[in-house]
Amino acid sequence: MRIGGNDLTALEPDEVLKHIAVVFQDVYLFDDTIRANIAIARPDATDTEIEEAARAAGIHDFVQALPDGYATCVGEIGSALSGGERQRISIARAFLKDTPIVLLDEPTAALDSTSERVVQAAIDRLVDGKTVVVVAHRLPTVVGADQILVVEDGRVTQCGTHTELLAEPDGRYARMWAAQAAARHWQLPVTAARTEGTHA
Template structure:
């Protein structure tokens, strides 16, 4: 879709137009990409968000940060938006880096959004915050999501299940759950069950004190 590579067979079309005939820069201007692994430069928070649109004003960068749910966190940093994030964003958590990536996408305001496993590397708390930001980002846009964590695609208009390089199921979340022995329904059941997993905790005495062991 982003023309990092063209298909060896078949075509990718947007609005009926084969992307192979379009200039890659023109394609990328219309697509905002949010990757699973976010790369941030050793620069300020503002510069990393404004990468999507270098001519953006401070107010526009802040508006994008608010939409991505990262503004309040940025205001707690020593230098606010002028705080450097470290090499590859090492000064930030995974959820914070992902929200800066989402702020870039908000600032770009492209009509097509490509989400590549946007919540796969996050804990459940960060996933909830990022998913709320994604829900705001995709309103009124064409969205393509690649995901194994199915909570990311529940609201999609069409879900394609790919197995061994072939599409084996298609439909909405509700449609796919009506086939209980299908791959999608089985994955959904397993992921829902996994949310309730807990390590057993038993009482124990250590050195005369009450304690717990997992």
């Protein structure tokens, strides 16, 4: 495997990590300010650069509305924020780091549908012009990928674009796509509410 034409095994780990930004499913924030949590990606960043990254991640307006703005403490593990807000701070870190490679590890899996749409929009801005590696179980996340690898029991069992993989109806990808599409339309049956009469 190569990065920028260089054999990965010949590079020091720190050198490799300098070129990769990661957005995880479970975001860990430090019990510090929002500004400090974003700046972890690049400690020498200016306030303007931090705010620009927050704008790109779709979190700036929310932060500005807080009484202490960027000086707001997020609490232990970011407990003062919602999952979507924590995730957008993580994306702001990635914008601030501005690396050519972005690794997304199930970035929307733990979010509700409203937060997922907001975070996905921020991710779409983040990955523009980058090399992106996505780990996902929600298949709509990877529909636009140039190459999709299906991994089963630690082995790659299928490889191709979304269209190519759907053309293999017996393949794991096509079966997962059909199952997830069916689940999106699944609803609990609604039973008529019972009303109890009153007696005089």
